[in-house]
Amino acid sequence: MGQPNTQAERLREVSRRRREREKDDLRRRILDAAGELFLEHGYEGLSMRQIAERIGYSATTIYRYYEDKDDLLYAIVHDGFLRFGRQLAKAAQSSEDPRERLAALGHAYIEFGLRNPVYYRMMFMQRSDFLFDSRAEQKGPMIDSFGVLRQSVEQAMESGALRRGDPETTSTVIWAVVHGITSLALAGAKRFNKKQVRESADLAMRMIRDGLGRT
């Protein structure tokens, strides 16, 4: 019953798949073009009409694939969160020692921000509402990254590298520190040279270790 038997039925099936593939394909091309434009000109230079022009379609066509501009922007940011999550996960695996693991996480966080300033600004500064957006509840990419951090914090507490306490609060504070360093570095990129950023980051990591670690 569920199996296609006649040639006509098979044709209908593959035809439907081809259309879906093409649909996904265009959706991808829209997202890619939007991402490029976003990287090149920031949010200001990200207009539906320019995206459309880049891929050779009319602007209204985009609305067949994305609800509105915010929906498209969310998709871009979601891509950013995926990359972000991957880098953090990689850093978390770099060491078994709880102290080193936390340090690796912190440095990976800051480095992501410095290497992807346009993304970081959008993800954590300009549109930080996306962080806790209801859309993310399904598979929330940020929650995952925060989960990696909290797990590392719990491990560090068990091993004695961090003082015991509410892991949620401690993780939040650690997040606040690395986010603070990163966003200040991005805000005053002209004023903070690399050496200053590195020194601040090092002192911050030491502050975390001593301030949350020693009893």
Next chain:
Amino acid sequence: MGQPNTQAERLREVSRRRREREKDDLRRRILDAAGELFLEHGYEGLSMRQIAERIGYSATTIYRYYEDKDDLLYAIVHDGFLRFGRQLAKAAQSSEDPRERLAALGHAYIEFGLRNPVYYRMMFMQRSDFLFDSRAEQKGPMIDSFGVLRQSVEQAMESGALRRGDPETTSTVIWAVVHGITSLALAGAKRFNKKQVRESADLAMRMIRDGLGRT
């Protein structure tokens, strides 16, 4: 020579002053209307046409008083920095003890952000480029606030409340912590209830004290 003698000369003088007063007055009214609109609808709902409508002038008139929208926005943010600076200065005077002074500064910073979310977002998150804007070099409001912090840090280092080191770097890290807490609280206002924010802030202040303090 410089003194006006005849009635005509005196009239010319007071007339010129009246015009200047009126000019300043309208400039103020534009700024106030823009500030209100900004508070009510955020940056999105801040349009030149709506500002003009609110004060009963044509939109183009605004351009006689402000270069462009960014210039006007900068004036709004500048007002925010003035209030911010005043609150920090007040907190700095609240105690002579270096440790308490630093704590007061930190809490005042976070409280400003929580009580003025629209301003804080614009000043430190969405348009953080204003922080180090060249326009601020003349009388830079942020530099002053940072100066207050750095002075307190230097004092704390001399008294032994903070470990000795580069005051600039240490101040930057402290700033990063309170900014991180504040911006995360504002980003996830729905998720972070007041108790969680307070607990995070308290832990963060303790982390600063222990992590940057003890040798």
Next chain:
DNA sequence: TATGTTGAGTAACGGCGTTACGCTATCGGT
């Protein structure tokens, strides 16, 4: 009183996000 200057308004340009509507090619059933 004649002339220059200042402060305001009108109209318009180009761009934006978004929607209503129309067209065309392909699909699905006969």
Next chain:
DNA sequence: ACCGATAGCGTAACGCCGTTACTCAACATA
């Protein structure tokens, strides 16, 4: 092989936006 339905896309338009060119009236100056 035909034919109505549907999917995919484009055109035109709406109502905004920031900004500028131009105009006009009121006033200051001489």
